[in-house]
Amino acid sequence: MxxxxxxxxxxxxxxxxxxxxxxxxxxxxxxxxxxETAPERNTNGEHGGIKNTGQRRRLRNGHTSLNEFRVPILxxxxxxxGQMERQPALRKLEKDMGDRLxxxxxxxxxxxxxxxxKTAEWQVYTMRKEGLLEPVTxxxxxxxxxxxxGAEQAAQFG
Numbered sequence: 001m002x003x004x005x006x007x008x009x010x011x012x013x014x015x016x017x018x019x020x021x022x023x024x025x026x027x028x029x030x031x032x033x034x035x036e037t038a039p040e041r042n043t044n045g046e047h048g049g050i051k052n053t054g055q056r057r058r059l060r061n062g063h064t065s066l067n068e069f070r071v072p073i074l075x076x077x078x079x080x081x082g083q084m085e086r087q088p089a090l091r092k093l094e095k096d097m098g099d100r101l102x103x104x105x106x107x108x109x110x111x112x113x114x115x116x117x118k119t120a121e122w123q124v125y126t127m128r129k130e131g132l133l134e135p136v137t138x139x140x141x142x143x144x145x146x147x148x149x150g151a152e153q154a155a156q157f158g
Contacts, residue, residue: 020122022066062104063115064097069123071157072096073144074132078154083145090117 105116132150139145
C-alpha cells in the first residue's frame with residue numbers, strides 16, 4: 001500500500017466525514033469518491049480480494065458494523081413502549097442480534113467494555129445527534145427514548 005501525507009486541515013475534514021468506530025481514512029475517501037467496493041483485509045491485516053457490498057458490512061477484524069445496530073435498536077424501543085433503561089436494553093439487544101454478533105464483538109476492549117456494547121452505545125449516541133432518540137437531558141441518564149421522528153422511523157421497520 002502506498003503511504004500519503006496529509007496536512008491537519010485535510011485530516012480534520014476526513015474525521016468530519018468518518019463514521020465513528022467504523023471508518024478508516026481509506027473507507028471515507030472511497031465512500032465520498034463513490035467507489036462501491038473496498039479491499040478486504042484478511043486476519044493478518046494483508047489485503048485480499050474485493051469485498052462484496054451486498055454482504056453484511058464487517059469491520060476489518062470481524063466486528064459488526066455500527067450501522068447494523070440502528071434498526072435493531074429502533075425496533076427494540078418501539079416494541080417496548082418507546083423507551084428502555086440502558087442495561088435491560090443491552091440484554092434484549094444481545095438476544096435480538098445474537099446470530100449477527102461475532103466472537104470479535106464479544107471480546108473485551110481496553111476500557112473493559114464488551115465491544116458490541118460499546119458499538120451499540122455509539123449508535124445510540126449517533127441516533128441522539130440525528131434526533132431519533134431523546135438527548136440525555138430529556139430522557140435521563142441511562143435511558144434510551146425514541147423521539148417522534150425515531151418512532152416514525154421504527155414503525156416503518158416493524
